[in-house]
């Protein structure tokens with residue numbers, strides 16, 4: 276068969292991964308090429324792809340990026356060479372095959388080899404592992420272009436690293452690209468197919484999204500603005516007290532975690548924790564962290580190799596345990612509220628009271644409500660700011676000057692000050708650009724075949740928003756690895772406004788996702804982030820501890836990343852801090 280096509284096949288360092296990227300192809304040729312290559316590569320297993328790379332490296336072909344220019348003769352030569360290679364390298368094939376088998380059997384090994392590293396602290400102790408996939412995905416984006424595809428087991432992924440393409444697919448064609456993949460671990464095991472975040476684009480999702488929005492829309496957020504204000508103030512007081520007025524180093528992470536948790540507990544269940552020692556704080560933060568660690572978009576082979584789903588496997592066990600714990604914890608709280616209402620007790624208005632009222636008419640069962648509430652509780656993390664700012668005293672200094680000019684020292688900053696604090700706003704956007712916790716968003720899935728600029732995107736393809744590459748684009752953000760709030764000084768938008776700008780190239784960042792599945796918590800999260808950061812800056816000078824440098828390259832979590840534990844000195848900026856907080 277003679278097929279004409281023009282494309283790129285490349286290798287992966289991971290056996291069982293295949294890449295095809297087709298450029299400027301008429302739809303038919305592209306498909307023919309894709310099938311032919313799949314057939315050839317498939318016949319000789321993934322090893323063929325590795326051998327292909329050898330061929331590329333030995334310059335048998337002129338240009339790595341236009342490998343299959345012309346017609347099938349090149350392709351025939353290529354498949355012929357595969358056969359020769361695999362025969363000539365029999366022993367090598369055996370070793371690779373063994374490696375593939377080991378990888379397939381153990382999701383843990385997979386994760387350890389390719390998606391984790393073994394970081395140690397300065398004393399040589401092991402600290403929690405983190406993904407190393409990030410720079411590879413960025414490298415691949417530069418090599419294969421702003422849309423490239425890869426196979427993981429039985430699933431086709433496309434990485435999208437260009438804002439215009441993201442908009443064209445996920446906004447303009449949002450009806451096609453707004454579903455979710457039924458990932459075995461995240462969707463089926465942990466959320467039991469119920470959570471709003473994982474529900475495919477269907478009526479169940481529409482219902483859950485509508486219900487979630489009753490608690491998260493801007494008007495609703497206005498209604499509990501006092502909760503955000505209160506919790507941010509409690510946080511500052513706590514940091515001052517636990518840090519003994521700057522006298523002892525402190526890890527702000529659990530305190531910030533409790534602040535976010537209390538907001539969500541109030542909105543969802545009408546309750547809050549009274550101190551960091553309340554067992555619910557540790558439990559909720561542990562569940563959230565476990566969720567982030569179990570659910571990287573491309574990191575669990577269990578999701579893509581059906582056989583693994585039936586074999587004893589530590590990831591499946593972790594997923595089942597997490598599901599049980601979410602139901603026990605948050606489902607238990609739903610139960611508790613239902614019982615209290617039945618007993619005639621007064622329960623404050625919250626998401627759960629609303630859900631219980633509409634449960635029959637909306638056909639919600641207990642699991643629906645438990646999983647919707649769980650999705651609320653594991654949403655927010657915001658610790659990068661305090662890990663990063665101590666290393667930038669000059670930026671803190673500028674922020675302090677702005678605060679002294681606009682707010683003064685005899686009151687706390689409020690939401691009303693936001694519009695007059697462009698430098699603080701810029702700091703926040705820059706933290707979000709540099710350290711987006713959801714660095715690969717939450718994957719979208721196509722619900723029908725689609726051809727985009729001549730490239731074929733089959734139904735059921737998982738599309739990943741590669742925000743890491745978009746946030747580090749040299750053209751849009753010169754010197755992209757430098758933390759430089761000045762780049763956002765002229766951006767006066769809220770992120771919730773920026774997400775709707777007609778020119779997508781002007782959007783601040785993609786931390787909250789895009790399109791019909793954009794984070795519905797964006798309004799509450801933005802306010803919370805502003806209040807916490809502006810008040811931390813107003814109250815403290817944050818300094819690194821000389822012998823404890825903070826390594827921002829280490830992080831915890833796969834789908835959502837947070838910095839590994841660290842300590843800083845939080846020194847009150849002036850004598851009035853304690854007085855304004857009512858602690859004198």
Ligand code: HEM
Nearest residue numbers: 471472651654655713717786787788789792793794796800
């Ligand atoms: C810094 C804070 C937060 C960040 C960075 C964030 C980010 C995201 C992202 C990237 C998505 C996926 C969007 C997409 O598919 O394109 C998402 C979805 C979601 N977020 Fe957030 N989020 C945050 C806070 C919150 C909060 C406070 C809530 C409150 C409940 C929340 C609730 C949700 C829900 C329910 C979804 C699923 C939406 C759907 O699938 O329809 N998030 N979030």
